[in-house]
Amino acid sequence: MCGCWLSSRDCLTEERLLHIGRWSAGVPAAGSGGAGGIPLPDTGRMTWTATVRRAAAEALAVVFAVECAGCDAPDVELCDACRDALGGPPTRRVLADGLGVRSAVTFDGVPARVLRALKEEGRTGIARPLGAVLRDTWPAGVDAVPVAVPSSRASLRRRGFVPVELIARRAGWRCLPLLALARSTDDQRLLSSAGREENVAGAMTVRGGAAACVGSRAVMLLDDVVTTGATLSEAHRALRSVGIPVAGALTVASTPRRFG
Numbered sequence: 001m002c003g004c005w006l007s008s009r010d011c012l013t014e015e016r017l018l019h020i021g022r023w024s025a026g027v028p029a030a031g032s033g034g035a036g037g038i039p040l041p042d043t044g045r046m047t048w049t050a051t052v053r054r055a056a057a058e059a060l061a062v063v064f065a066v067e068c069a070g071c072d073a074p075d076v077e078l079c080d081a082c083r084d085a086l087g088g089p090p091t092r093r094v095l096a097d098g099l100g101v102r103s104a105v106t107f108d109g110v111p112a113r114v115l116r117a118l119k120e121e122g123r124t125g126i127a128r129p130l131g132a133v134l135r136d137t138w139p140a141g142v143d144a145v146p147v148a149v150p151s152s153r154a155s156l157r158r159r160g161f162v163p164v165e166l167i168a169r170r171a172g173w174r175c176l177p178l179l180a181l182a183r184s185t186d187d188q189r190l191l192s193s194a195g196r197e198e199n200v201a202g203a204m205t206v207r208g209g210a211a212a213c214v215g216s217r218a219v220m221l222l223d224d225v226v227t228t229g230a231t232l233s234e235a236h237r238a239l240r241s242v243g244i245p246v247a248g249a250l251t252v253a254s255t256p257r258r259f260g
C-alpha cells in the first residue's frame with residue numbers, strides 16, 4: 001500500500017504498470033523515460049494489459065450497466081468515437097503573468113461530458129484515457145517535475161479524490177506534492193473572473209520539504225481544466241516566490257468561455 005486514495009487493488013495494478021522510471025525519491029531521474037526524464041510506462045506491457053483491462057471492462061459492462069461517458073452509448077465506458085474526440089493537437093495560451101498553458105482539448109461537447117463524468121459522477125475509470133490525452137501535451141524535450149495544483153478541501157471532501165492527480169497518475173507521472181492550500185477557498189465554478197482571482201490570491205504555499213526534492217529543476221504545473229487561469233497563476237506565483245522556475249502548465253481541457 002502506498003497510502004494514496006485508490007483502493008489497494010487499483011493502486012497495485014497501477015504500480016505494476018509503472019515499472020520504468022518510477023517515482024521513488026519524489027523526483028523522476030533525468031533520462032529515466034521519455035522526453036524530459038518523464039517516467040513512461042512499458043509500452044508493450046501496457047498494450048497487453050490495456051487489452052485485458054478493456055476486455056474485462058466490457059465483460060463487466062454486461063453485468064453492471066454502463067454507458068459511454070461521452071455519448072451514452074451502451075455497454076462501454078468510452079466508445080471509440082468519443083475516444084477519438086479527445087484527440088487533436090494541443091492548443092496554447094499565455095496567461096497575463098506570462099505562464100504558457102498547453103491544453104489537449106476544448107472544454108466543450110464530448111470532452112466536457114467526459115471530464116464531468118470523472119469529476120462530478122466519480123467515474124474514475126475515465127481517468128485512464130484522459131491520462132493518455134494529458135501525456136500527449138507534454139512538450140518534447142522539456143525536463144521538468146510534474147506538479148498538480150491542489151484541490152480545495154471542499155472539493156476533496158465532495159469527490160474523495162483529486163481529479164488531476166488521478167489523471168496524471170494514469171498518464172504515468174507521479175506528481176510531487178509541492179503545493180498546498182494555506183487557507184480555504186470557495187468553489188471557483190460559482191465565481192466571476194475577478195472573483196476567481198480574489199478567491200485564490202495568496203491561497204497557495206510551497207511545502208519546504210518537497211521543494212528540496214526539486215533541486216535546480218523546473219516545475220510543470222498540471223490541472224484538469226483551465227478557465228480564467230487564476231488557479232494556475234496563483235500556483236505560478238507561489239512557486240516563483242520561493243525561487244522555483246516553472247516551465248509551463250498542462251491541462252486536459254481549456255474552456256472556450258470568455259470571462260469579463
Ligand SMILES: [Zn+2]
Nearest residue numbers: 068071079082
Ligand atoms: Zn461515446
